[in-house]
Ligand SMILES: Nc1ncnc2c1ncn2[C@@H]1O[C@H](COP(=O)(O)OP(=O)(O)OP(=O)(O)O)[C@@H](O)[C@H]1O
């Protein structure tokens with residue numbers, strides 16, 4: 001089972017946007033059973049996928065996509081507890097802070113990859129270093145090599161690259177890749193989240209799906 005975290009040590013940087021689209025990109029393969037785990041009080045990922053509020057904590061809901069389920073896990077229970085006897089090929093977690101104990105509580109399975117969104121928000125880049133340091137601590141704790149993919153969501157790619165250069169000593173043995181950038185597009189991205197539609201359904205944004213699929217297959 002593949003376990004993907006979408007996280008960042010800062011609010012409003014695009015974690016939910018990235019989590020739902022990663023789940024959608026994985027679910028393009030009809031044989032993939034995908035579970036999106038929303039670990040945030042605000043349950044934006046549950047809303048996006050089901051078009052509704054959660055019926056309660058840890059209640060797995062079907063979505064309009066036949067191979068995607070969603071579950072609200074604000075207490076950050078372990079994956080084993082959430083999944084029970086169900087079988088999934090991929091699990092994507094929308095997680096609002098990668099604090100060490102939180103991640104440990106959720107990911108007692110080996111995480112396949114950590115995806116870090118960075119949108120245009122002014123303070124996002126300033127928090128890259130401590131986000132990477134936390135992921136590095138998590139990798140050290142588990143003893144696994146955890147690939148990290150930074151996904152620029154409308155942010156300036158040169159600035160992201162520079163910020164990444166400044167982080168080299170905090171990343172330990174992490175492998176950090178920078179994905180191709182997703183363009184700044186407030187209208188379609190805002191509409192996507194509000195309407196619960198993948199952004200690649202809007203004209204001009206079709207490229208987002210293969211871009212994320214390629215990032216997923218690179219880890
Ligand atoms: N490529 C993009 N272009 C423009 N805006 C974008 C892009 N990607 C994401 N955004 C915007 O960034 C904002 C924050 O996104 P999102 O809600 O996914 O962040 P978050 O990290 O989940 O926030 P929170 O901490 O509140 O859960 C949204 O308004 C979204 O539309």
Ligand SMILES: [Mg+2]
Nearest residue numbers: 015016040044
């Ligand atoms: Mg969110």
